[in-house]
Amino acid sequence: MGIANKLRLSSSLSRILHRRILYSSAARSFTTSEGHRPTIVHKQGLDILHDPWFNKGTAFTMTERNRLDLRGLLPPNVMDSEQQIQRFMTDLKRLEEQARDGPSDPNALAKWRILNRLHDRNETMYYKVLINNIEEYAPIVYTPTVGLVCQNYSGLFRRPRGMYFSAEDRGEMMSMVYNWPAEQVDMIVVTDGSRILGLGDLGVHGIGIAVGKLDLYVAAAGINPQRVLPVMIDVGTNNEKLLKDPMYLGLQQHRLEDDDYVDVIDEFMEAVYTRWPHVIVQFEDFQSKWAFKLLQRYRCTYRMFNDDVQGTAGVAIAGLLGAVRAQGRPMIDFPKMKIVVAGAGSAGIGVLNAARKTMARMLGNTETAFDSAQSQFWVVDAQGLITERRENIDPEAQPFARKTKEMERQGLKEGATLVEVVRGVKPDVLLGLSAVGGLFSKEVLEAMKGSTSTRPAIFAMSNPTKNAECTPQDAFSILGENMIFASGSPFKNVEFGSGHVGHCNQGNNMYLFPGIGLGTLLSGAPIVSDGMLQAASECLAAYMSEEEVLQGIIYPPISRIRDITKRIAAAVIKEAIEEDLVEGYREMDARELQKLNEEELMEYVENNMWNPEYPTLVYKDD
Numbered sequence: 012m013g014i015a016n017k018l019r020l021s022s023s024l025s026r027i028l029h030r031r032i033l034y035s036s037a038a039r040s041f042t043t044s045e046g047h048r049p050t051i052v053h054k055q056g057l058d059i060l061h062d063p064w065f066n067k068g069t070a071f072t073m074t075e076r077n078r079l080d081l082r083g084l085l086p087p088n089v090m091d092s093e094q095q096i097q098r099f100m101t102d103l104k105r106l107e108e109q110a111r112d113g114p115s116d117p118n119a120l121a122k123w124r125i126l127n128r129l130h131d132r133n134e135t136m137y138y139k140v141l142i143n144n145i146e147e148y149a150p151i152v153y154t155p156t157v158g159l160v161c162q163n164y165s166g167l168f169r170r171p172r173g174m175y176f177s178a179e180d181r182g183e184m185m186s187m188v189y190n191w192p193a194e195q196v197d198m199i200v201v202t203d204g205s206r207i208l209g210l211g212d213l214g215v216h217g218i219g220i221a222v223g224k225l226d227l228y229v230a231a232a233g234i235n236p237q238r239v240l241p242v243m244i245d246v247g248t249n250n251e252k253l254l255k256d257p258m259y260l261g262l263q264q265h266r267l268e269d270d271d272y273v274d275v276i277d278e279f280m281e282a283v284y285t286r287w288p289h290v291i292v293q294f295e296d297f298q299s300k301w302a303f304k305l306l307q308r309y310r311c312t313y314r315m316f317n318d319d320v321q322g323t324a325g326v327a328i329a330g331l332l333g334a335v336r337a338q339g340r341p342m343i344d345f346p347k348m349k350i351v352v353a354g355a356g357s358a359g360i361g362v363l364n365a366a367r368k369t370m371a372r373m374l375g376n377t378e379t380a381f382d383s384a385q386s387q388f389w390v391v392d393a394q395g396l397i398t399e400r401r402e403n404i405d406p407e408a409q410p411f412a413r414k415t416k417e418m419e420r421q422g423l424k425e426g427a428t429l430v431e432v433v434r435g436v437k438p439d440v441l442l443g444l445s446a447v448g449g450l451f452s453k454e455v456l457e458a459m460k461g462s463t464s465t466r467p468a469i470f471a472m473s474n475p476t477k478n479a480e481c482t483p484q485d486a487f488s489i490l491g492e493n494m495i496f497a498s499g500s501p502f503k504n505v506e507f508g509s510g511h512v513g514h515c516n517q518g519n520n521m522y523l524f525p526g527i528g529l530g531t532l533l534s535g536a537p538i539v540s541d542g543m544l545q546a547a548s549e550c551l552a553a554y555m556s557e558e559e560v561l562q563g564i565i566y567p568p569i570s571r572i573r574d575i576t577k578r579i580a581a582a583v584i585k586e587a588i589e590e591d592l593v594e595g596y597r598e599m600d601a602r603e604l605q606k607l608n609e610e611e612l613m614e615y616v617e618n619n620m621w622n623p624e625y626p627t628l629v630y631k632d633d
C-alpha cells in the first residue's frame with residue numbers, strides 16, 4: 012500500500028463516508044438485560060467506557076465494539092467476565108509485591124495508581140499536581156516507574172487511555188480513527204511495544220510508555236491534554252511469556268513481519284493524517300530494525316520524528332558538549348574527544364550519527380573532516396568491538412566499523428571486550444545505550460581511570476534504573492569527585508562528606524522531545540528537519556551556565572523542564588523560519604511568524620502553552 016497523500020481525503024468527507032458505510036445512528040443503542048427488562052443505552056464511544064453502569068471494559072464483544080463506536084478504544088483481546096475478574100483478583104493479591112520498584116521508591120507503583128485515578132477523574136488537577144511537583148512525580152509517570160507499569164499492565168489496566176490499532180484492524184483504521192472524540196489532535200505518541208525502555212518486547216502493554224511521554228508533553232510543553240493521543244499498534248508480540256499469559260491484553264500471535272508489518276503502519280499513518288492533517292507523530296520504542304526504516308519512510312512526507320533515534324541523539328550531543336565545557340575547554344574542542352559507545356541499537360546509532368555530524372561540521376565539513384570525526388568513535392555491541400571484520404554487520408553500524416590495521420596499533424581486534432577497548436583507547440567518554448544493567452562493571456570503571464581526559468565522563472543512559480550501565484555511586488567512588496556523570500533514569504546526587512557533591516545529571520530525551528513537538532506545532536512546519544533537531548540540541552547545550560558546567564552540571568534539573576522546553580520550542584521555530592518551512596499556526600500565519608524577534612517568539616510560545624486552570628463553564632450576570 013502506498014503512503015503518499017492519495018488517501019488524504021478531506022477529514023470531513025472521509026468521516027461522512029466511513030460513518031455511512033459502517034454505522035447507522037439508530038444502531039448505536041444497545042440493550043442490556045436488567046432482570047428480564049431490556050435497558051436501552053443511548054451513549055456511544057468513550058461515554059460508555061466512562062459510565063460505570065454500562066462499562067464492560069475488555070469484555071465488550073467485537074459486535075458491540077463495532078456498533079457502539081468502541082473499536083480502537085480498547086485493547087484488542089476480548090475477554091469474558093471470568094477472565095476479567097481473574098485479572099483483577101490476581102492484581103489485587105500482587106499489590107504488595109508490585110508496589111516495589113527497587114530500593115529507590117518502594118511505593119512507586121502505589122503512587123502511580125493514585126495519580127492515574129486522579130488523571131481519570133480530573134485532568135486539570137492531575138496536571139497541576141504533576142507540574143507543581145515535577146521532580147517528585149516525573150519518575151512515577153515517566154521513567155523509571157512507567158517501565159514497571161508496562162510490565163504489570165494487565166493487572167493495572169482500568170480505564171483505557173488512547174487508541175489501539177491491531178493487525179486485525181486492517182482495512183478499518185480510516186473509520187476507527189473517528190471513534191476518538193477529539194476534533195483536533197496535536198500530538199500522537201505511537202509505539203508497537205517491541206522495545207519498551209530496556210525491558211524488551213512488552214507487546215500491547217507498552218501503551219504505558221506513550222501515555223507517559225504525553226504526560227510530559229502536557230506538563231513540560233503545555234500541549235493541551237484534550238489534544239494528545241497515545242497510540243498502540245498491536246501487530247502481535249514475540250514475547251513468549253505474554254503469548255502464553257491468559258491475562259495478556261493484546262493479540263496472542265507472533266509479530267507481523269516484512270510488508271505485512273509495514274502495511275499496518277502505513278494504514279495507521281494514512282488514517283491519522285486524514286483525520287488530523289496537522290498532527291505530529293512521535294515514534295517511540297520501536298525495535299531498531301524498524302525504527303530506522305520507518306523514520307526514512309515517513310520523515311519527508313509526514314510531520315514525524317523518532318524520539319529514540321533523534322531525540323536521544325540531541326540530548327547526548329548536548330551532554331557531550333557539556334562534558335567538553337566542564338573541562339574548561341571550548342565546545343569547538345568536541346572533535347578531539349575519544350568516545351567509546353556501548354550499544355549499537357536505535358539509540359546508540361542515532362547518537363553516533365549525530366555526534367559524527369557535529370564533529371565534522373566543527374571541522375569544516377570537508378571529506379577529511381568527516382573521516383577524522385569517524386575515527387573518534389569505538390563501538391562495542393553484544394558481540395564486542397565492531398570492526399570491518401564483523402560478519403553480517405548491521406548496515407546502520409557499518410560506517411562505525413573500525414579498520415583492522417588501525418585497531419591492531421591500539422592492541423584491539425574484532426570482538427574485543429568493553430574493558431579491553433577502554434584500556435586500549437583511554438577514552439574521554441564512555442557512553443552506554445546497551446540496555447544492560449551493570450555493564451560498566453568495577454573492572455570497566457577501573458579501566459576508565461586510564462582516561463587521558465582531565466574530567467572523564469560516564470553516560471549510563473539505559474533505562475529504567477535497573478538497566479543503567481552503572482550507578483553514580485560506583486562511578487564516583489572509582490573515578491573520583493571530578494568526573495562527569497549522566498544517566499537516563501534519575502539518581503540522587505552523591506554526597507562525598509566533605510561538603511562536595513557528585514552531580515547526577517539526567518541525560519534523557521525528555522529534555523528535547525517536548526520542545527521539538529511544541530516548536531514544530533507552533534511553526535506549522537510540514538516536516539521535522541535535521542536543522543530543527545540540531546537547533547533543539549544546541550539550545551539545550553547552551554542552556555547551562557559556565558559556572559554550572561564547571562560544577563559538573565551538564566543538564567538542567569527537571570524542575571526547569573518547562574522553561575527549557577519553551578526555549579527549545581522557540582529555537583526550533585527560529586530554525587524552521589530560516590529554512591523557510593513555517594506555515595503558521597492558528598491566527599499566526601507564516602508571514603507574521605517571520606516578523607517576530609526573539610523576545611516576541613518566546614512570548615508567542617509561552618502564550619500558546621496550556622496551563623492547568625479550570626475554564627469558566629457557566630457565566631452568569633447576577
Ligand SMILES: NC(=O)c1ccc[n+]([C@@H]2O[C@H](COP(=O)([O-])OP(=O)(O)OC[C@H]3O[C@@H](n4cnc5c(N)ncnc54)[C@H](O)[C@@H]3O)[C@@H](O)[C@H]2O)c1
Nearest residue numbers: 208209299354355356357358392393445473474499519520
Ligand atoms: N536516556 C535516554 O534518553 C534514552 C533514549 C533512548 C534509549 N535509551 C535506552 O537505551 C537502551 C537501548 O535502546 P535501543 O533502542 O538502542 O535498544 P536496542 O535493543 O536497539 O540496542 C541495544 C544495543 O546494545 C547492544 N548490547 C547488548 N548487550 C551488550 C553488551 N553486553 N555490551 C555492549 N553492547 C551490548 C546490542 O547489541 C544492541 O546493539 C534502552 O535501555 C533504552 O531505554 C535511553
Ligand SMILES: O=C(O)C[C@H](O)C(=O)O
Nearest residue numbers: 154208296319474519520
Ligand atoms: O523513555 C525514556 O525514559 C527514554 C527513552 O525514550 C527510552 O526509550 O529509554
Ligand SMILES: [Mg+2]
Nearest residue numbers: 208295296319
Ligand atoms: Mg524511548
